[in-house]
Structures are given as structure tokens and as C-alpha cells.
Amino acid sequence: MNAYDATIWGVFILIxxxxxxxxxxxxxxxxxxxxxxxxxxxxxxxxxxxxxxxVVPDVLLVSxxxxxxxxxxxxxxxxxxxxxxSRNPWLPFIAGMGVLLGLKQFLA
Amino acid sequence: MTIxxxxxxxxxxREGFRAFLPLSxxxxxxxxxxxxxxxxxxxxxxxxxxxxxxxxxxxAQLGTLPLIAAGAPLWLIVATALALNLRFLIFSAAIAQGFxxxxxxxxxxxxxxxxxxxxxxxxxxxxxxxDKDWRLGYYLAPSIWSWLLWQGFALVGxxxxxxxxxxxxxxxxxxxALMVLLIPMAKMxxxxxxxxxxxxxxxxxxxxxxxxxxxxxxxxxxGAGLAADHWHTKGARA
Numbered sequence: 001m002n003a004y005d006a007t008i009w010g011v012f013i014l015i016x017x018x019x020x021x022x023x024x025x026x027x028x029x030x031x032x033x034x035x036x037x038x039x040x041x042x043x044x045x046x047x048x049x050x051x052x053x054x055v056v057p058d059v060l061l062v063s064x065x066x067x068x069x070x071x072x073x074x075x076x077x078x079x080x081x082x083x084x085x086s087r088n089p090w091l092p093f094i095a096g097m098g099v100l101l102g103l104k105q106f107l108a
Numbered sequence: 109m110t111i112x113x114x115x116x117x118x119x120x121x122r123e124g125f126r127a128f129l130p131l132s133x134x135x136x137x138x139x140x141x142x143x144x145x146x147x148x149x150x151x152x153x154x155x156x157x158x159x160x161x162x163x164x165x166x167x168a169q170l171g172t173l174p175l176i177a178a179g180a181p182l183w184l185i186v187a188t189a190l191a192l193n194l195r196f197l198i199f200s201a202a203i204a205q206g207f208x209x210x211x212x213x214x215x216x217x218x219x220x221x222x223x224x225x226x227x228x229x230x231x232x233x234x235x236x237x238x239d240k241d242w243r244l245g246y247y248l249a250p251s252i253w254s255w256l257l258w259q260g261f262a263l264v265g266x267x268x269x270x271x272x273x274x275x276x277x278x279x280x281x282x283x284x285a286l287m288v289l290l291i292p293m294a295k296m297x298x299x300x301x302x303x304x305x306x307x308x309x310x311x312x313x314x315x316x317x318x319x320x321x322x323x324x325x326x327x328x329x330x331g332a333g334l335a336a337d338h339w340h341t342k343g344a345r346a
Contacts, residue, residue, distance in 0.1 A: 003179030008155055011185065015172055016162040018189035019196075024219025026200040027207055035201055041337060042330055043194045047167070048293045049306035049329020050191040053322045054171055055286045056307030057314050064314060072280065079284045083291050089137040096284040100277060 071107065075100035111214070111241055120237075120245030128229045128250030135225070135257050138166045141281050143265020145170060148278030149177040153266045160262045164220070164255065167192045167289060170282045175322075177279065184323060191326045199227045206234025206243055214244055221251035298340055302333030 004011055026033065035043075059076040060066060067073075079096030111117055146156035146169070163169050168189045175185045199222060207215050229250055234243045269278055294300040306329025313321030 004176055008151075008176075009158065011176065011182065012155075012159045012162045014182070014186050015159075015168060015189045016164075018186050019163055019165045019168050019193050020220045022190070022193045022196040023200055023222040024216055025197055026204040027219040027222065028212065028215045030204055030207070035197065040198055040201075042334055043198055045299065045302040045330045045333030045337075046191045046194040046326065048290060048299045048303040049333065050171065050188060050322075050326045051167075051286050051290045051293075052303035052307035053310035053325030053329060054174060054188070055283055055290065057310045057321070058174060058283050060311050061314055066311075072283070075280065076283070076287060080287055080291065083288050089134065092288050093137070093141060093281060093284055097276075097280065100280055104277070 071100055071103035074103055111244065114241045116239045116241035117245035120239070120242035120247075121249035122245075124230065124233075124246035125249040125253060127233075128226065128253065131225050131229060132250070132253060132257055135254060136261050138285065139258050139261035140265040140268075141285050142166050142169050143262035143267075144269040144272075144278050145173055145282035145285070146262075147266050147269035148281060149173050153270065156266045157259075157263060160259060164258060165193065165223075166258075166285075170285050173279070173282050180322075184320075187323060188326070195224075196222060199224070199231075203227060203231045203234065206231065206247065209240040210244055214248075218244070218247055218251065221248070221255060223251070223254055226250050226254060298333050298336035301336035302329040305329045305332035 055076075059070075059072045060068070062070050062072075075096045078099040079092040082091040082095035142160070143156060146159060147153065151159070159169060171192045172185050172189050175188060200219065203222075207218060226247065230247050233246060237243050237246070272278060290303060294303050306325040308325075309328040310321045310325030313324050315321070316324070
């Protein structure tokens with residue numbers, strides 16, 4: 001948090017605008033404007049690219065260095081495995097947090 | 109306020125609520141996890157609920173938390189939120205016809221409340237129906253129900269997180285949530301290419317200042333996804 005302690009509400013408002021404006025865009029403008037199909041296709045890939053760009057460095061790097069054997073990566077594997085084999089929405093969180101805390105305990 | 113008490117609005121609202129109710133249960137774990145994650149990066153309960161009310165978007169909230177925690181530059185936080193929300197441009201364009209004949213006020217309210225689940229529930233019915241009051245009711249009832257569930261269960265998460273020790277790394281819940289969101293997307297080939305390219309680029313460029321690697325990853329991922337899409341459709345035609 002530190003860096004944004006004083007300005008956190010401004011940050012929330014900007015993130016809120018970056019959410020409400022895309023959502024309201026065409027609903028408010030109506031059918032007067034349409035998106036070209038290339039743009040529509042490009043936009044489809046933005047969420048997947050952004051999610052991966054946030055998550056992958058978080059589980060592969062430890063203080064900026066590649067660390068293929070770190071507890072977070074094992075926990076990520078467990079969470080993904082749980083999501084693939086079960087439809088239970090809680091299981092990925094239980095499996096991931098369980099492995100993370102278990103390994104941290106074990107390595108401590 | 110007359111539109112909200114018209115018989116058409118009420119009938120639409122009842123039907124929309126009934127159609128959405130079973131689906132809405134899926135929001136609960138997300139709201140709980142989002143509440144816990146916000147406290148996990150060090151927000152006070154008031155800040156966490158403030159963010160929850162102002163932003164009202166699980167993916168954008170969870171996605172920006174690690175950046176806020178790391179003190180990433182503001183423009184990058186906003187750009188990331190935009191990238192995560194770009195799908196709403198498409199949803200908004202696809203459902204816009206459903207608001208024909210309605211005034212600007214209800215349109216802004218509806219826009220603010222647009223979520224993936226409500227979009228999926230409402231888009232077809234709203235195209236087919238003539239009565240504009242009915243359409244607005246059919247859309248707003250599930251939207252307001254989503255809002256209430258989202259705020260209520262996020263609050264439960266925020267309060268529960270307060271009694272969990274810091275050493276439990278609750279912030280990792282956000283990472284798990286983002287991965288779970290990514291999995292169904294990655295089942296389509298071009299989407300998987302976009303994700304793999306975005307993730308790898310972000311790792312390789314992680315040494316860049318200001319978390320620019322994330323930004324580069326988003327752009328590289330979109331480019332790779334488009335290229336894969338292009339080959340994919342070409343291959344299908346040949």
C-alpha cells in the first residue's frame with residue numbers, strides 16, 4: 001500500500017472510471033457508433049493477455065529472479081489442477097492456499 | 109421514477125430475477141475472495157469497501173491489487189484496469205440495442221452495472237422484446253441483485269480477513285482468482301497463445317523499470333492472439 005496511502009481514494013475513482021466508461025460506452029451512445037471488426041477481435045485478447053502478464057511473473061519470479069522451485073509456483077499448480085478436475089468454486093483456493101502455507105511451514 | 113413502477117417493468121424484473129438467480133450463486137466465492145484480498149494487501153475495511161462500491165468489478169479489482177501493493181505507477185494501474193475491462197466494450201456494443209427507446213439516466217445506471225453474468229442472461233431476451241419498460245426491468249433486477257450480493261459477501265470477506273494472521277499470505281488469493289479466470293479463456297487456441305505470450309513477455313521484461321514489462325506483455329499478448337486467430341481461420345478455410 002505505502003506509495004498510495006494518501007491518494008488511495010483517487011486511485012479507486014480512476015479504476016472505477018476505467019471500468020464504468022467501457023461498460024456504459026455503447027449502452028449510452030446507442031447504435032450510432034459501431035466497432036470495426038479488427039478492433040473487436042483485438043479486444044477479445046486483452047483480458048487473457050493482461051491476466052497472464054500479471055499472474056505469470058508473480059508465480060515464476062522471486063525478488064526479480066527466475067525461481068522454478070518456489071512455493072508459489074507449486075501452489076499455482078495445485079490451484080490450476082483443482083480448477084481443471086472439479087467444478088467446485090472453492091477447491092482451487094483451498095488447494096492453492098493449502099500447498100502455499102504447507103510448503104512455507106515446511107521450509108521455515 | 110414512474111418507469112420503475114410500471115407493470116411492464118415489474119413483470120420484466122420478476123422474470124429477469126428468476127432467470128438469473130441460480131447463476132448468481134457463483135458470485136459469492138468471488139466476492140468473498142475479493143474482500144479478503146483487498147484486506148490482504150493492507151487496506152482498511154473502509155478503504156476495501158470503498159473500492160468495492162466505486163469499482164464494482166472483480167477482475168479489475170483483483171488485477172490491480174498487486175500493482176497497488178507494489179506501488180506501481182498510476183498510469184500503469186489504470187491501463188491494466190482498462191485492459192481487463194476492454195471486453196465490456198464488446199458486451200456494451202452487443203447489448204446496446206436492448207436499451208432502444210430508454211432515456212440517458214437508466215442507460216448510465218445500466219452501463220455502470222453491466223457484468224458478465226447479467227450480459228449473458230439478458231442479451232437475447234432484450235433484443236426480442238418490444239416493451240422498453242419490460243426490458244429495463246429484466247436487466248436491472250439481476251443487476252441490482254448482483255450488486256447487493258457483491259457488496260454483502262465482499263463485506264463478509266473483509267471482516268473475516270481481519271481475524272486471519274498476516275503470515276497466511278492472503279494476498280495470494282488474488283493470484284489464484286486471476287488464474288481461475290484465465291483457465292476457461294485459455295481453452296481456445298488463439299487465447300492460449302495470447303496468454304502465453306503475455307505471460308512470457310512480462311517475465312522476460314520484468315527487469316524494466318515501472319513494471320513496463322506488464323504493459324509490454326499485454327500488447328505482445330494481444331498481437332500474438334490476433335496473429336494466431338488469423339492463422340487459425342486461414343487453416344480452417346484451407
